[in-house]
Amino acid sequence: DAKTTQPNSMESNEEEPVHLPCNHSTISGTDYIHWYRQLPSQGPEYVIHGLTSNVNNRMASLAIAEDRKSSTLILHRATLRDAAVYYCIRIQTGANNLFFGTGTRLTVIP
Amino acid sequence: NAGVTQTPKFQVLKTGQSMTLQCAQDMNHNSMYWYRQDPGMGLRLIYYSASEGTTDKGEVPNGYNVSRLNKREFSLRLESAAPSQTSVYFCASSSVGNQPQHFGDGTRLSIL
Numbered sequence: 175d176a177k178t179t180q181p182n183s184m185e186s187n188e189e190e191p192v193h194l195p196c197n198h199s200t201i202s203g204t205d206y207i208h209w210y211r212q213l214p215s216q217g218p219e220y221v222i223h224g225l226t227s228n229v230n231n232r233m234a235s236l237a238i239a240e241d242r243k244s245s246t247l248i249l250h251r252a253t254l255r256d257a258a259v260y261y262c263i264r265i266q267t268g269a270n271n272l273f274f275g276t277g278t279r280l281t282v283i284p
Numbered sequence: 285n286a287g288v289t290q291t292p293k294f295q296v297l298k299t300g301q302s303m304t305l306q307c308a309q310d311m312n313h314n315s316m317y318w319y320r321q322d323p324g325m326g327l328r329l330i331y332y333s334a335s336e337g338t339t340d341k342g343e344v345p346n347g348y349n350v351s352r353l354n355k356r357e358f359s360l361r362l363e364s365a366a367p368s369q370t371s372v373y374f375c376a377s378s379s380v381g382n383q384p385q386h387f388g389d390g391t392r393l394s395i396l
Contacts, residue, residue, distance in 0.1 A: 206382055217288075217374050217387030218327065261326060265382045272385065273343075274319075274326030 178262045183279045186252045194247040194278055196262030201242050206265045208272070209236065209247045211258040218261065218274075221247065257282045286310050290375050290388035297365045297395045305360040305391050307375030315378045316358035317342075317385065318350060320371040327374060333358055334381060365395045 179197040186192040198207065208223040222229055222236045224245070229236040235248040249256055261277040291306045309316065314335045319327040319342075329342030333352040347369060349361045358377075362369060372392050376385040 208384065210385075217376075217390050218385075220384040220386065223384060272327070272329065274328070276324075276326050 177273050177275055178264055180260075180262050180275065180278045182276065183281065185281045185283060186249075187283050188254060189251050192249040192252045192256070192280065194249075194260050194262075194280065195244065196246070197244050198262070198264045199243045201264055202266065203242075207236070207238060207245050208263045208265055209234070210261045210263065210272075210274075211256075212261070212277070213255075213258045221260070252280075252282045254282050254284065256280065288375055288377055288386050288388035290373075290391050292391060293389065294392045295394070297362075297393065299366060299395060301365050301395075303362050303365060303393075305362075305373055305375075305393075306357070307359065307388060308357045309375075309377040309386070310356065311377060311379075311386065312355070313377035313379050313386075314355070315381055316352065317376040317378075318348075318358070318360045319374045319376065320344065320369075321374060321390075322371050330360065330373075367395050369393065370395045 206225050209221040210218040211221050212218045222231050222234050224236045237246045259277040259279050261274050263272045288309045317332040318330040321327045328344050330348050331350040333339045336355045339350050351359045372390045374387050374390045376387045378385045
C-alpha cells in the first residue's frame, strides 16, 4: 500500500511556524517522500521531497524520522498565501503514479 | 515560462459527446500524466506516459484514451462522455517518474 496518513485539517496563526505531519509506516527503503500543495482553484504545486536526510528549500523544510515511518513538513513562517491543501505522497521506486489522498487543509489565521 | 499548458480551461458537454483535452509542456520532460479531481477529493491518476511512445493505465482509466503525440504533447480523449466524468482534469509532467511533477491549471469539464 503506497498511501500515507495525514490529519484532515490544521490551523496556524500568521507569521508562526507550522508543522504538518505525515505517517508512512509501510515505506520501503528506496521510496521518496514528496510534498505538494494545492491552492484554491489551482493545480498542485511541488513543495519539497526527500529520501532519508532532512531537506531545506526556499519554500519549506522536510524532516524525515530516522526510521522513515513519518515525516513533517515545516513552514517556518506561515503567511495567508500558505493557506492550501497539503499532500504528502510516497513514491515507490520505479513507479510513475502519485497517490494524493485527501491531504491536510491548512487554515492561516490573520 | 509557460510550463504545462492545458486547453480548454472550461467545457460543457452533453452525455454521449466526445472530446479531446490537450496538454503541452515546454520543459523537455520525459514523463507526462493525466489526473482527475472530484469535489473534496485528492487527484486520481487516469493515464500516464513514462516516455515518448509509451502509455500506461493509472488508477481510473475506464472511459478514457490517451495519445502521446510527441515529447511535448499528451492528449486525453473522452469517446462517449458520461455525467460521472464531470470533474477537473489536470495534466502534469516530470523529467522522470520519481522526480517532482509540474501541473497545469486544469480543465473544468461538466457533462450534462
